[in-house]
Structures are given as structure tokens and as C-alpha cells.
Amino acid sequence: MAGNHLLAEFTTPGPVLAGQGKGGKVRRYLLMGLTALGALLVAAPVFAQGAAPEKTGSMDAMTWVAITSGFAMAVASAACGYAQSKATVAACEGLARNPGARPGIQFALILALVLIESMALYTFAIIFLKVTVT
Amino acid sequence: MEHELWFTALLNKLLGGPAAALLAAIGLPPADPAHPIPDYISMEILVILVILAGVLLLRRGLSVENPGKFQHIMEEVLGFVQGTADEIIGHGAKRYVPMLGTLFIFVAACNLLSLFPTLGVPNSELKIEVSPTGLIQSTLGCALAAFLYYNYQGFRQHGVVGYMKHLCGPMMAIAILMFPIEVIGNLGRLLSLSVRLYANMLVGGILERVFGGLVPIGVPVVFMALHLFVSLLQAYIFLLLPAIYISMAVAEEH
Numbered sequence: 496m497a498g499n500h501l502l503a504e505f506t507t508p509g510p511v512l513a514g515q516g517k518g519g520k521v522r523r524y525l526l527m528g529l530t531a532l533g534a535l536l537v538a539a540p541v542f543a544q545g546a547a548p549e550k551t552g553s554m555d556a557m558t559w560v561a562i563t564s565g566f567a568m569a570v571a572s573a574a575c576g577y578a579q580s581k582a583t584v585a586a587c588e589g590l591a592r593n594p595g596a597r598p599g600i601q602f603a604l605i606l607a608l609v610l611i612e613s614m615a616l617y618t619f620a621i622i623f624l625k626v627t628v629t
Numbered sequence: 630m631e632h633e634l635w636f637t638a639l640l641n642k643l644l645g646g647p648a649a650a651l652l653a654a655i656g657l658p659p660a661d662p663a664h665p666i667p668d669y670i671s672m673e674i675l676v677i678l679v680i681l682a683g684v685l686l687l688r689r690g691l692s693v694e695n696p697g698k699f700q701h702i703m704e705e706v707l708g709f710v711q712g713t714a715d716e717i718i719g720h721g722a723k724r725y726v727p728m729l730g731t732l733f734i735f736v737a738a739c740n741l742l743s744l745f746p747t748l749g750v751p752n753s754e755l756k757i758e759v760s761p762t763g764l765i766q767s768t769l770g771c772a773l774a775a776f777l778y779y780n781y782q783g784f785r786q787h788g789v790v791g792y793m794k795h796l797c798g799p800m801m802a803i804a805i806l807m808f809p810i811e812v813i814g815n816l817g818r819l820l821s822l823s824v825r826l827y828a829n830m831l832v833g834g835i836l837e838r839v840f841g842g843l844v845p846i847g848v849p850v851v852f853m854a855l856h857l858f859v860s861l862l863q864a865y866i867f868l869l870l871p872a873i874y875i876s877m878a879v880a881e882e883h
Binding site: 537616 | 828
């Protein structure tokens with residue numbers, strides 16, 4: 496905020512310009528709204544996807560495969576995230592308790608993270624083998 | 630034939646005839662006789678040629694008193710591989726360092742290849758560009774090399790009968806249960822090594838294309854940085870896990 500550097504007078508904005516205080520309320524809301532709009536505009540290509548023609552009322556096997564693969568990937572990623580967090584917690588606690596054992600703890604942590612990660616990736620690989628775009 | 634990389638075109642022009650003849654001779658005639666060498670094989674050949682050129686360059690400049698920069702770097706890499714092997718395998722690790730170092734450097738170089746502009750292998754059905762290890766064929770090859778190597782070292786250390794007894798577990802009484810479990814476990818290692826590398830590289834390519842397509846400025850760089858990190862990590866894992874498997878295969882019970 497208040498800089499002690501040489502150009503502090505020129506680079507530190509006053510309260511109104513920075514949107515702080517009572518006078519800058521409108522400016523603050525305007526800035527937030529325009530930023531949100533700008534972020535939405537950047538992701539505009541998302542809306543460009545056309546709707547595929549659907550057969551009304553029929554759920555064929557490929558649709559079920561698509562739905563279940565979405566759920567399977569979500570469950571696999573969630574379980575993988577939980578397991579990796581437990582491994583990281585144990586590693587951090589061990590490291591805090593005994594910083595001298597860092598090489599061993601770091602090695603075990605990296606190995607554990609990669610092996611757990613590969614579990615989620617097996618699910619991904621199955622999805623990519625079985626779910627084809629028709 | 631769809632668009633192929635410049636190096637593939639070069640290789641097909643130079644070696645297309647003999648390669649097609651060789652494939653036909655072993656009973657697998659290529660789909661397109663004018664372009665028998667696919668993109669990912671030509672990229673792996675490029676990696677091999679680059680590594681060979683680097684090693685030859687290194688050998689010419691080797692010196693004990695006055696090492697150059699490249700020698701320093703390769704000494705660090707070799708020290709890293711040797712240190713990992715010593716830590717995991719313990720006594721007698723020096724014999725396995727060449728294979729482990731080759732796996733490490735080859736997998737790292739193949740993974741990093743997709744960061745270069747024209748050297749990514751295109752995957753036409755997913756419309757992404759991926760490294761040569763983003764195809765199950767090449768990762769299965771690397772994993773098969775590691776698998777055959779550690780089993781060979783096990784046979785060499787204990788003898789054929791001795792290694793089979795080693796797979797039977799600690800007691801002969803439960804050998805009838807342990808042996809199938811151990812065999813399936815070993816095959817599972819082959820599967821996991823190959824699929825882990827394949828899935829990581831494929832996912833890297835997919836993520837970059839999906840998020841880079843949404844926000845073309847700035848975001849692809851972030852995913853390239855992620856790919857760089859994941860490439861080196863997966864190469865380290867391809868060094869670590871075969872070392873662990875070797876250590877388990879040549880372990881002497883005392």
C-alpha cells in the first residue's frame with residue numbers, strides 16, 4: 496500500500512481512485528462488475544458448441560456409458576485426492592517433527608503421490624478406451 | 630496418408646523401402662507401403678539419434694582435470710542415477726546403473742519432446758499433439774524392457790529354480806497360494822508401469838488442448854510448465870520403480 500520506494504508518490508493510488516472508502520464505492524462496484532464481465536468474455540468459445548441432435552426418449556448403451564464414465568472419473572479423482580491429502584499430511588507432520596529426515600520423507604512422499612495418482616489415471620485410461628464419440 | 634511430421638517424411642523417404650520389406654517379411658504388411666514408419670517411431674528414433682550424438686560429443690571432450698559444462702551436467706545426472714540405485718538396491722547396484730540410466734534418460738527425452746514445436750506426435754481422433762510416450766505402444770515397449778530386465782537379473786542371481794522358489798514366498802507350505810499371486814503381481818507391475826506413463830502424457834496433451842483452446846493467450850504456457858514437471862517426475866518414477874523391482878528380484882534372504 497504505502498510504498499517507501501522512490502516512486503511511491505506516483506504509484507500509490509489515493510483512496511478514491513483505489514476504490515476504498517465511501518467515495519470509491521461506485522467505482523469499486525463498477526470495477527468488480529467489469530472484471531467479471533471481462534472474465535466471461537474471455538471464455539466465450541464455450542458457448543460456441545452446437546447442440547447435438549438427440550433421439551427423444553431413447554437412452555442407448557452409449558449414453559449410459561457416457562454417464563457412468565463421468566461418475567466413475569469423479570469418484571476416482573475424489574478418492575485419489577483424499578488419499579494424496581492424507582499422504583501429504585503425514586509427510587508434513589513427519590517433516591515438522593524431524594526436519595533432518597527430509598530426504599527419506601521427501602522420497603517416500605513423491606513415490607506415494609505418484610502411485611496414488613496412477614490409480615486415478617487407470618480409470619481415465621479405461622474411459623478413453625471404452626467411451627467413443629459417435 | 631494424413632499429414633505426417635517432417636522427420637517421419639524424411640525417414641520414410643530414406644528407409645521406407647527396406648522398412649516395408651522387413652515388415653512384410655515378418656507378416657505385418659504396412660497399411661501404406663510408401664509410409665511404413667509411423668510418427669511415434671520416427672520420433673523415438675530421433676530421440677535415440679540425439680542421445681547418441683550427445684554421448685559421442687561427451688566422449689570426445691571427457692577430461693578429469695578440466696571438465697566442460699556438458700561433462701559436469703552428465704556427471705550430475707549419472708551421480709543422481711547411481712545414488713538412487715545405491716539407495717534402493719544397496720550392494721552391487723553398479724551393475725544395474727546402465728539400464729536404469731538408459732530408461733531414465735530415454736523416457737525423460739521422449740516425454741519432453743512434445744514441448745518442441747514440430748516434434749509432437751499428432752493424435753487424429755482426439756485432435757491433440759502428444760509426446761511419443763503418449764501412445765500405449767511405446768510405453769509398453771519401455772515397460773516390457775524394464776520387466777524383462779529385472780526378471781532376467783532375478784534368474785541370473787538365483788538361477789531358474791531359485792527364482793521360482795523366490796516367487797513362492799517365505800514358506801513352502803503356502804507356495805501354492807503365493808506363486809499365482811506373485812506372477813499376477815509381476816504382470817500387474819508391467820501393466821501399471823506402461824499405463825501410468827501413457828495416461829500421464831495423454832492427459833497432459835488433452836489438458837493443454839482443452840484449456841488452451843478456451844484461453845489461447847497465457848494458459849498454454851502454464852500447461853506446458855505442468856507438462857515439463859510431470860515429464861521429469863514420470864521419468865524419475867521410471868527410474869525408481871524398476872530399481873525397486875530389481876532390488877526385490879535380486880534380494881538375498883538371510
